[in-house]
Amino acid sequence: MTDDTPRVAVLLPCYNEEAAIAQTVAAFRAALPGAAIYVYDNNSRDHTRERAAEAGAIVRSERSQGKGNVVRRMFADVDADIYVMADGDATYDAAAAPEMVERLIAGRLDMVVGSRVHEAAAAYRRGHVTGNRMMTGLLARLFGRSFTDIFSGYRVFSRRFVKSFPVLTGGFEIETEISVHALELKMPVGEVETRYFARPEGSESKLSTYGDGLRIVRTILTLYRVEKPMLFFGAIAGALALAAIILAVPLLLTYAQTGLVPRFPTAILATGLMLLAALNLFTGLILDTVVRGRREVRRLAYLAQPPPGV
Numbered sequence: 001m002t003d004d005t006p007r008v009a010v011l012l013p014c015y016n017e018e019a020a021i022a023q024t025v026a027a028f029r030a031a032l033p034g035a036a037i038y039v040y041d042n043n044s045r046d047h048t049r050e051r052a053a054e055a056g057a058i059v060r061s062e063r064s065q066g067k068g069n070v071v072r073r074m075f076a077d078v079d080a081d082i083y084v085m086a087d088g089d090a091t092y093d094a095a096a097a098p099e100m101v102e103r104l105i106a107g108r109l110d111m112v113v114g115s116r117v118h119e120a121a122a123a124y125r126r127g128h129v130t131g132n133r134m135m136t137g138l139l140a141r142l143f144g145r146s147f148t149d150i151f152s153g154y155r156v157f158s159r160r161f162v163k164s165f166p167v168l169t170g171g172f173e174i175e176t177e178i179s180v181h182a183l184e185l186k187m188p189v190g191e192v193e194t195r196y197f198a199r200p201e202g203s204e205s206k207l208s209t210y211g212d213g214l215r216i217v218r219t220i221l222t223l224y225r226v227e228k229p230m231l232f233f234g235a236i237a238g239a240l241a242l243a244a245i246i247l248a249v250p251l252l253l254t255y256a257q258t259g260l261v262p263r264f265p266t267a268i269l270a271t272g273l274m275l276l277a278a279l280n281l282f283t284g285l286i287l288d289t290v291v292r293g294r295r296e297v298r299r300l301a302y303l304a305q306p307p308p309g310v
Contacts, residue, residue, distance in 0.1 A: 075165060143228075
């Protein structure tokens, strides 16, 4: 390996994957023979750590439960030029990794997403397909653009993406947060279609369709409130102001005709709603200034790292 060859790290977060981790490590070893392969075990109760070590991976642990917590630890600890992240369940096509890495370097991109094309019905449940499409559409509506597969755990990152990404979520919402981070900083990104396989026998999914789905929706809305407070609080202000106006118009007409305000409680309610609208509007304005400052700091941290291929 020459000095000009980028250092590639393969990151595999794992929880109870003894049935698949050795196969996953071997597949990425064959696809990226010069890469360092890290397996981060997240309190597995089986022999995941032993199987990973036997397969030749560098095995480390993260005690805080949840995929987001593992990703936070991996991104902080591992030093490389290019990061390949996948799951340890042998569902992602390791053979696609060289193409994804080459796409990242050639295009000087900061992230390449492996957009899943499932090989069998068992690989990707119908509910997950529908949910993915709905969430992808929601993300596009809220942030202006999106990816075709925002929940894919198969991604290649540049060093400047990884070292500028403040991981805030703790669970399976991490892929959504990664996507929003790229969209908000307007990073150059790409997608590559990759095969998606069924899990090997003995490996079980840890994803709860409805529980994790609700958490992901909540994460998207929270990130929208945090990243676009003027639009979020402005919408609330507009709704409150509209309600106040609807209540106030009949009172104003009555007052113009008679000089009296017969429904005094309604007048108080309309005034209160308008005050709340004003408070939400000013909250949005103040937080928008704060968010701009935070985004500038993240952008500077991002620019402090060289682009891939340099």
